[in-house]
Amino acid sequence: MNLQRQPTALRSLGVNARAFSRDFIGYLVLILLLGGMGWIEIVQPGDLSLPKLTGGLLTLDMLTRVGLFTIVLVGLNLLMGYAGQVSLGQAAFYGMGAFFSAILTTRAAALGIPASLSQAWWWAWLVMFAGMLLTGACAYLIGVPILRLRGHYLAMATLGMGVVVYVLLKENLAVPQLNLTGGFDGVHSIPRLRIGDFVIWPVTRYFVLVWFFTFLVIALGLNIVNSRYGRVLRAIHASQSAAESVGVAVHKSKAQIFALSAALASLAGSLYAHFQAAVIPATFGFGESLELVIMSSVGGLASIWGAPFGAFAVLLLKELLRTQLRVVFPGVKGEFEAIAFGVLLIVIMISMPEGLTTGMLKAYRRWRAARVLKQEIAESLEPLGMK
Amino acid sequence: MNILEVTKLCKQFGGIMALHRVTFQVARGEIFAIIGPNGAGKTTLFNLVSGALPASSGEMRYKTELLNGLLPHQIAARGLVRTFQTVQVFGNMTVLENVMVGRHTKTRYGMLDAALRLPAARAEEKRLRADALARLELVGLAPRANESAAALSFGQQRVLEAARALALDPDLIMLDEPGAGLTRAEVEDLDRLIQRLQKQGITVVLVEHNMELVMGIADRVMVLEYGQKIAEGTPLQVQHNERVIAAYLGADTFPIG
Ligand SMILES: Nc1ncnc2c1ncn2[C@@H]1O[C@H](COP(=O)(O)OP(=O)(O)OP(=O)(O)O)[C@@H](O)[C@H]1O
Numbered sequence: 001m002n003l004q005r006q007p008t009a010l011r012s013l014g015v016n017a018r019a020f021s022r023d024f025i026g027y028l029v030l031i032l033l034l035g036g037m038g039w040i041e042i043v044q045p046g047d048l049s050l051p052k053l054t055g056g057l058l059t060l061d062m063l064t065r066v067g068l069f070t071i072v073l074v075g076l077n078l079l080m081g082y083a084g085q086v087s088l089g090q091a092a093f094y095g096m097g098a099f100f101s102a103i104l105t106t107r108a109a110a111l112g113i114p115a116s117l118s119q120a121w122w123w124a125w126l127v128m129f130a131g132m133l134l135t136g137a138c139a140y141l142i143g144v145p146i147l148r149l150r151g152h153y154l155a156m157a158t159l160g161m162g163v164v165v166y167v168l169l170k171e172n173l174a175v176p177q178l179n180l181t182g183g184f185d186g187v188h189s190i191p192r193l194r195i196g197d198f199v200i201w202p203v204t205r206y207f208v209l210v211w212f213f214t215f216l217v218i219a220l221g222l223n224i225v226n227s228r229y230g231r232v233l234r235a236i237h238a239s240q241s242a243a244e245s246v247g248v249a250v251h252k253s254k255a256q257i258f259a260l261s262a263a264l265a266s267l268a269g270s271l272y273a274h275f276q277a278a279v280i281p282a283t284f285g286f287g288e289s290l291e292l293v294i295m296s297s298v299g300g301l302a303s304i305w306g307a308p309f310g311a312f313a314v315l316l317l318k319e320l321l322r323t324q325l326r327v328v329f330p331g332v333k334g335e336f337e338a339i340a341f342g343v344l345l346i347v348i349m350i351s352m353p354e355g356l357t358t359g360m361l362k363a364y365r366r367w368r369a370a371r372v373l374k375q376e377i378a379e380s381l382e383p384l385g386m387k
Numbered sequence: 388m389n390i391l392e393v394t395k396l397c398k399q400f401g402g403i404m405a406l407h408r409v410t411f412q413v414a415r416g417e418i419f420a421i422i423g424p425n426g427a428g429k430t431t432l433f434n435l436v437s438g439a440l441p442a443s444s445g446e447m448r449y450k451t452e453l454l455n456g457l458l459p460h461q462i463a464a465r466g467l468v469r470t471f472q473t474v475q476v477f478g479n480m481t482v483l484e485n486v487m488v489g490r491h492t493k494t495r496y497g498m499l500d501a502a503l504r505l506p507a508a509r510a511e512e513k514r515l516r517a518d519a520l521a522r523l524e525l526v527g528l529a530p531r532a533n534e535s536a537a538a539l540s541f542g543q544q545r546v547l548e549a550a551r552a553l554a555l556d557p558d559l560i561m562l563d564e565p566g567a568g569l570t571r572a573e574v575e576d577l578d579r580l581i582q583r584l585q586k587q588g589i590t591v592v593l594v595e596h597n598m599e600l601v602m603g604i605a606d607r608v609m610v611l612e613y614g615q616k617i618a619e620g621t622p623l624q625v626q627h628n629e630r631v632i633a634a635y636l637g638a639d640t641f642p643i644g
Pocket residue numbers: 400403405423424425426427428429430431432472
């Protein structure tokens with residue numbers, strides 16, 4: 001009995017250590033990559049810069065976008081990868097955050113908000129936070145009925161929700177007199193974020209800000225995954241009836257994670273608004289929702305680390321196609337980008353159905369296992385003199 | 388005193404009467420077995436009592452509280468748990484994590500505690516791990532705590548499912564054919580486990596086709612056929628009941644002894 005107990009205790013330590021070291025490696029890789037690229041761009045050693053080094057492929061602008069998408073994707077991965085609930089309307093929440101920030105920082109006077117508030121440096125931050133709460137609350141209310149649906153039905157319902165929000169943004173929330181969302185043209189002249197008098201701009205500063213939030217969100221996501229909430233999400237994914245049978249309030253849990261993913265999307269939306277200084281509804285339509293799902297799948301659905309790598313891989317791929325396709329095949333038109341993008345996606349998903357992160361991890365494990373096996377065979381043959 | 392009282396329970400699926408006016412009581416602390424040929428309505432009975440399906444009519448009471456209309460998770464939280472005939476472990480988790488989910492309702496820390504990994508969350512997680520490991524120890528799965536639940540044999544998955552249900556500290560556990568697919572040795576372990584549960588004061592309702600197991604440990608047996616109760620009594624009484632023998636005529640599982 002004692003003999004049995006000891007390895008159990010050791011193994012339980014072992015698993016923790018593995019999870020810890022995996023996360024540690026994730027952080028390390030990301031920090032080194034971003035830190036290195038940020039450093040080159042900010043310090044510009046020996047007149048080098050990121051665009052010069054990479055032929056215009058990598059810019060701080062692009063890396064900032066990766067950060068923004070990562071924030072959305074962490075939420076989406078919790079929802080889709082862990083809980084198994086599809087959302088084809090996640091861009092709606094992204095858009096809600098973006099427009100909430102845009103409207104309340106540019107049309108405050110029209111809304112009767114005193115200048116003493118709306119001119120204060122912290123106003124935009126307050127709006128960002130309020131936007132998260134509001135979007136989260138909206139998602140909870142929408143989520144309670146629609147998350148009862150499963151599979152394709154849920155996909156259709158979230159898709160419908162995305163369309164409704166998109167149309168509302170485009171049609172001025174159905175009250176054209178106020179012209180809050182600016183209709184098709186959207187809202188522009190959105191102020192930069194500030195801390196006191198310190199303006200978080202140009203992009204070098206904004207890049208640091210966005211990635212500060214991104215790391216925070218990744219850390220929170222990892223903590224949730226390893227908590228009672230994370231386990232419940234996976235339980236729901238595996239068997240809803242079994243989860244219920246042990247006292248898990250399945251519908252409530254699903255609505256909660258939907259709300260959390262929406263709040264994260266809203267945060268990213270707000271940060272996007274202050275990054276672009278202009279927002280238009282077209283950015284937050286079905287195409288964007290689809291792209292988010294693609295990034296999520298490419299990175300690896302059931303992994304928080306899939307988020308940054310999925311976002312990076314897809315943005316890089318699109319940029320590559322945009323700039324290189326014409327070099328390789330002169331005279332091709334824009335549609336070929338979309339076709340090539342689609343074909344590459346299919347190739348990626350067939351070769352690594354669990355996404356890049358899990359796929360590469362598995363490939364590495366296979367490679368290591370093969371190497372160990374080879375060594376073992378060699379060692380066992382040695383005494384026989386059969387090397 | 389009765390822990391479970393079912394009165395004139397009916398369940399209709401379209402034209403099929405899966406259960407018809409079934410009435411029985413389970414006393415606190417006993418091992419109550421439900422047997423009957425395939426399609427007799429045993430699993431349906433579990434589905435109704437556990438809240439997975441709504442009853443067509445009739446009444447179910449647990450500790451005098453009416454169960455009709457309660458949701459599955461509410462019923463489980465009251466200490467009435469069930470396992471499934473078709474095993475439903477969480478294959479995407481480790482064995483230990485499966486049991487930890489079973490103890491979900493016994494943990495309190497909030498989403499914020501979890502996201503920030505506050506001391507409250509960490510302390511509770513630690514206790515939760517220990518509690519879950521203790522349940523695995525009870526059923527003999529502790530050495531495999533950190534393996535994927537999907538890697539367990541069929542029989543072990545059944546045992547894991549029981550451990551997961553036991554993690555709730557239930558007062559009443561309903562086991563749906565826990566012996567199906569188990570090896571002879573595993574059935575003996577199961578037999579011992581059920582008796583140990585009884586000693587701990589847990590009431591066991593058991594649906595099982597293995598008559599040797601049933602007749603060996605059940606205090607009372609109820610027999611269902613075509614959704615109706617045809618007999619009830621001690622194992623000995625049931626084995627000598629004319630209707631029961633007729634119902635099982637031709638079936639090679641019964642009678643024994
Ligand atoms: N969800 C359902 N929808 C329609 N019919 C059902 C449903 N569940 C059970 N039935 C029917 O109800 C009857 C009783 O089925 P049930 O599964 O309760 O039997 P059982 O006694 O558990 O049988 P077994 O020993 O094979 O497990 C069967 O005729 C079955 O086809």
